[in-house]
Amino acid sequence: MADQVVTLQQIRMIITSRPFHKWLGLDVVKVDNSGIEIKATWREEWVVHPEWRNTHGGILAALVDVAADYALCAKIGHPGPTIDLRVDYHKPAMPGDLIARGAVIRIGSQHSVAEAQVFDKDNALVASGRGVYFTALPKG
Amino acid sequence: MADQVVTLQQIRMIITSRPFHKWLGLDVVKVDNSGIEIKATWREEWVVHPEWRNTHGGILAALVDVAADYALCAKIGHPGPTIDLRVDYHKPAMPGDLIARGAVIRIGSQHSVAEAQVFDKDNALVASGRGVYFTALPKG
Amino acid sequence: MADQVVTLQQIRMIITSRPFHKWLGLDVVKVDNSGIEIKATWREEWVVHPEWRNTHGGILAALVDVAADYALCAKIGHPGPTIDLRVDYHKPAMPGDLIARGAVIRIGSQHSVAEAQVFDKDNALVASGRGVYFTALPKG
Amino acid sequence: MADQVVTLQQIRMIITSRPFHKWLGLDVVKVDNSGIEIKATWREEWVVHPEWRNTHGGILAALVDVAADYALCAKIGHPGPTIDLRVDYHKPAMPGDLIARGAVIRIGSQHSVAEAQVFDKDNALVASGRGVYFTALPKG
Secondary structure, eight states, X not given: OOOOOSOHHHHHHHHHTSHHHHHTXXXXXXXXXXXEEEEEOOOGGGBSSTTTOOXXXXXXXXXXXXXXXXXXXXXXXXXXXXXXXXXXXXXXXXXXXXXXXXXXXXXXXXXXXXXEEEEXXXXXXXXXXXXXXXXXXXXX | OOOOOSOHHHHHHHHHTSHHXXXXXXXXXXXETTEEEEEEOOOGGGBSSTTTOOBOXXXXXXXXXXXXXXXXXXXXXXXXXEEEEEXXXXXXXXXSOEEEEEEXXXXXXXXXXXXXXXXXXXXXXXXXXXXXXXXXXXXX | OOOXXXXXXXXXXXXXXXXXXXXXTOEEEEEETTXXXXXXXXXXXXBSSTTTXXXXXXXXXXXXXXXXXXXXXXXXXXXXXXXXXXXXXXXXXXXXXXXXXXXEEEOOSSEEEEEEEEEOTTOOEEEEEEEEEEOOOOOO | OOOOOSXXXXXXXXXXXXXXXXXTTOEEEXXXXXXXXXXXXXXXXXXXXXXXXXXXXXXXXXXXXXHHHHHHHHHHSSOOOEEEEEEEEOSOOOSSOEEEEEXXXXXXXXXXXXXXXXEOTTOOEEEEEEEEEEOOOOOO
């Protein structure tokens, strides 16, 4: 597996500059050769059902996508457009900050595959999945 | 395929009562035996890249999930927890309201499958996908 | 959607020339602008459980893959390597020939998405899914 | 994670009793708390293109499905029907025996998730994926 080419500071700068990431309250906790760890700050708008108060699956899908894509970014220097995304939901994510861990599965010449897990504040696995990203270098 | 059992007014009431759906600015445009059509109201927080201004894939995943789940709801009377979700991204979704169309693929005794497409304001297909939902009736 | 560019005879020649397709007993039933219909000839080796005699999910996955890929082939003139494949299983496929119907979802400049359904001899939906294919023209 | 409850001999007996598994030339190499390793014996019928001689994606999908399902079997005592399957293809699998490694992601009360990788004879990753399985105990 290729070595990490981007520092935590660089990847934090890219991630936190993006409007949707700001709304998700994202911060980079750790990045090393094994992958990336990103924290998301819980917000009331994530709730599906006003009584049960579980977090919407779309938020968990977004976190799988971001963690997988930035695990690739740490290795190749830039994130890539998502070609497709698959998310398995394991248990309801109740109110509280979430941690998403991303890792590269394979870097290809045209597209690359990475995976991610999302954990709740008690470190229980709430969702996991994989994405395929278009990572070919722009021509020119 | 089972007939629709929930009216547009009933499904609108369920959908719009949920905090994340309110944030997505969801409204039900249409519901009939062929499926459901849901509108999402664009917001600045959806933007990925401040210059390119494309909508984040997590938002599109959320819309696929909601449209697929409520296509099932229209047939069986309630939405079900998402078991897993798959989303293909077809082209960048630029600022503007989005339309998500959901349709049932198969209703099973334990879990059911539905699909959805997301269209931009020019009616171009920006994402599509499928979800599996736990739709067994609660015991008791 | 682009018009069909390959005739039934041409696509039958490509499909039936391939060893795995011969083993699956594939033949092209129909190809038109809406998609392709392929027949697979049941064989004893497909059985999972010797008593229940249901067909293995790997066979159904192969049929979803072939029907989706050749739906693209009918539009662009050649099949493409599968980037990824997603299959939902709806009910056990009991002994008997199977029909797989494929349709294009979107043709892109680099990769394309198509879907397929598999039906048993009583025309019941036993599996369905989607694949992403690398369909860029070779450089040269 | 639950401990392994099935021995290598027991799981070998289940796996090798099934017609499609026999055709795939499956044998269990190893089973422990971290997962299962299954070998598949290459056969000429797996070939897609008579000149390039790459293995069909349907065969790789079948191996992902088997390794994921029997990783669950090793923990819970029985395989479960596949609800859905997702496979990423990483590089062409050329003629030669294949190794599939399966591992459990999460065991649930109704359905469970497991993943698998497929390696060629040079130990290169050719495909990987995940499945959701119906693992609820039969009522009675």
